[in-house]
Amino acid sequence: MALKKIILDEHETACQEGETVLEALLRDNVDIPFSCKQGACQSCMVRSLDVSPPAHAQKGLKDVLCKQNHFLACLCYPEQDMSITLGHQPEYFTEGTVVAKELLNPETVLLTIQCKDALDYYAGQFVNLKRADGLIRSYSISNSRRHAEKLSFHIRRLAGGKFSEWVHQELNVGDTISVSDPQGLCYYLPDKMEQSLLLIGTGSGLAPLAGIIHEALEEGHSGPIHLYHGSRDVDGLYWIDEMRELAEKYENFHYTPCVSRGDAPEGVAHGRANDVAMGNIPDLKGWRVYLCGHPDMVNQAKRMAYLNGASLQNIYSDAFHVASPTLD
Amino acid sequence: MSEATPNQSLFEQIGGEAAVNTAVDIFYRKVLADHRINRFFDNVDMEQQAAKQKAFLTMAFGGPNSYTGADMRNAHARLVKMGLDDSHFDAVMEHLGGTLKELNVPDNLIEQVASIAESTRNDVLGR
Numbered sequence: 445m446a447l448k449k450i451i452l453d454e455h456e457t458a459c460q461e462g463e464t465v466l467e468a469l470l471r472d473n474v475d476i477p478f479s480c481k482q483g484a485c486q487s488c489m490v491r492s493l494d495v496s497p498p499a500h501a502q503k504g505l506k507d508v509l510c511k512q513n514h515f516l517a518c519l520c521y522p523e524q525d526m527s528i529t530l531g532h533q534p535e536y537f538t539e540g541t542v543v544a545k546e547l548l549n550p551e552t553v554l555l556t557i558q559c560k561d562a563l564d565y566y567a568g569q570f571v572n573l574k575r576a577d578g579l580i581r582s583y584s585i586s587n588s589r590r591h592a593e594k595l596s597f598h599i600r601r602l603a604g605g606k607f608s609e610w611v612h613q614e615l616n617v618g619d620t621i622s623v624s625d626p627q628g629l630c631y632y633l634p635d636k637m638e639q640s641l642l643l644i645g646t647g648s649g650l651a652p653l654a655g656i657i658h659e660a661l662e663e664g665h666s667g668p669i670h671l672y673h674g675s676r677d678v679d680g681l682y683w684i685d686e687m688r689e690l691a692e693k694y695e696n697f698h699y700t701p702c703v704s705r706g707d708a709p710e711g712v713a714h715g716r717a718n719d720v721a722m723g724n725i726p727d728l729k730g731w732r733v734y735l736c737g738h739p740d741m742v743n744q745a746k747r748m749a750y751l752n753g754a755s756l757q758n759i760y761s762d763a764f765h766v767a768s769p770t771l772d
Numbered sequence: 773m774s775e776a777t778p779n780q781s782l783f784e785q786i787g788g789e790a791a792v793n794t795a796v797d798i799f800y801r802k803v804l805a806d807h808r809i810n811r812f813f814d815n816v817d818m819e820q821q822a823a824k825q826k827a828f829l830t831m832a833f834g835g836p837n838s839y840t841g842a843d844m845r846n847a848h849a850r851l852v853k854m855g856l857d858d859s860h861f862d863a864v865m866e867h868l869g870g871t872l873k874e875l876n877v878p879d880n881l882i883e884q885v886a887s888i889a890e891s892t893r894n895d896v897l898g899r
Contacts, residue, residue: 479843482836484792484827486820506819746818751805755797756822 449525459522465490465501466517476530481518488517493527506757508566508629537574537622538563543594545617548682552600552648553612554586557623562592565626566633567659568652568734570762571595573607574622581607584736584762585626586651588659595623598651598682602766630734630762632656634663640731641669644721644745647680649673649737652762654683656734661694669694670725674702674717674741678709700724718745722752729753732760739763782834782884786877792833795871796826802867809863812851832868832889844895852898861893 446461450468459468466488469476478488483503492513501520502510517528544556563571570584583597601612615621630652641660643653650673660669675681680703687699700720701712708714715723718741725731733749735742742763749759800822804810813821824847831837848856868889872882 479838480827480830481838482830484823484830486823743814747804750818751801756819759818 448522451527465520483519535624540623566631567655568631569626572624584652598648600648630760643734646737672717672721735761799871841895
């Protein structure tokens with residue numbers, strides 16, 4: 445009666461009364477990473493595929509992880525049978541059709557794809573786009589949740605980038621492309637509406653941030669929302685007018701475009717986006733911070749935000765790693 | 773009762789898990805802000821690192837743990853190659869003491885924590 449079934453892949457383990465999921469799996473010789481066995485190191489984090497895990501097994505986990513049913517096997521005394529996974533599930537792809545393609549700046553296109561099935565995503569997440577021959581790249585969704593079947597992406601052309609070159613030169617309106625399940629943990633949850641938000645993005649890192657900002661404003665987020673979008677020069681920026689209009693429309697939304705090289709035109713800050721942002725907002729205690737774009741910027745800004753008082757639980761980041769080493 | 777041991781364990785006297793959570797935040801910020809040692813943390817995932825710091829502090833506070841010398845050795849081998857030595861270990865010890873002082877932990881307890889942490893020195897430095 446008291447036994448609970450733990451199903452991992454094809455394997456079934458019986459978890460006994462008073463036994464944690466980790467203990468049951470280890471007793472059953474299942475190979476699962478673990479270390480402290482007391483909920484501190486988070487090595488044994490797994491994810492439930494069906495039921496919500498008991499709240500005590502999610503102690504100390506980030507809200508986005510809890511929302512996706514992650515839990516610590518060493519803390520979990522299961523209350524019912526559970527199917528769990530150690531890593532990522534095989535991806536499910538839906539068919540999409542390109543319905544719009546326009547240039548945002550000389551190196552970035554806005555690609556809009558109509559999906560056959562509505563996707564259940566959070567603003568800020570990414571999907572994998574797959575070409576007919578199997579070539580796959582990850583791109584962030586740039587719109588809010590309002591349009592669950594019509595997704596937009598900002599695709600920056602990278603020298604020697606197989607996928608981005610193809611999108612820029614060959615992919616046309618009417619063509620089909622496969623779209624994966626939404627993924628990633630850098631997204632907006634509509635709670636703590638009064639919390640101050642700082643968003644810093646470089647290049648096409650604006651895509652997920654724009655989705656998050658629209659989502660937050662549509663949800664009625666009442667705390668101040670500060671966006672810093674940076675690039676080397678003004679040509680690398682885009683949506684300057686759109687963001688300025690948004691800032692006019694919403695009192696709590698503030699926008700600062702930044703360029704790191706050369707002269708900055710009027711209304712544009714000079715300096716790297718993360719430096720300008722942290723200079724303007726030195727105390728981030730209690731803030732929620734989103735960081736997207738170049739991996740060096742993301743890593744530096746994450747440390748700076750933490751040292752300036754933001755808690756790690758409140759820092760969400762998505763570093764855009766690129767496949768080609770020749771790119772910056 | 774003839775035992776000299778107090779009724780409460782060191783871990784309980786310091787404040788248990790709640791104290792560890794507060795301490796991690798102070799301790800990790802001190803370490804990351806210290807130019808003598810922060811380069812060792814350049815390419816690590818900050819969340820995983822904070823979780824490791826928590827496991828470490830739990831052990832140093834005399835709390836439940838499953839740390840072994842071999843774990844400590846393996847975890848720091850990469851850093852030893854980067855030049856990790858006694859001076860860096862000393863800096864971390866300094867921040868551990870500073871953290872506990874900020875939390876108003878009595879000196880006699882700080883000494884006990886320091887001696888537990890000190891016991892990992894040779895494993896951390898791969899000796």
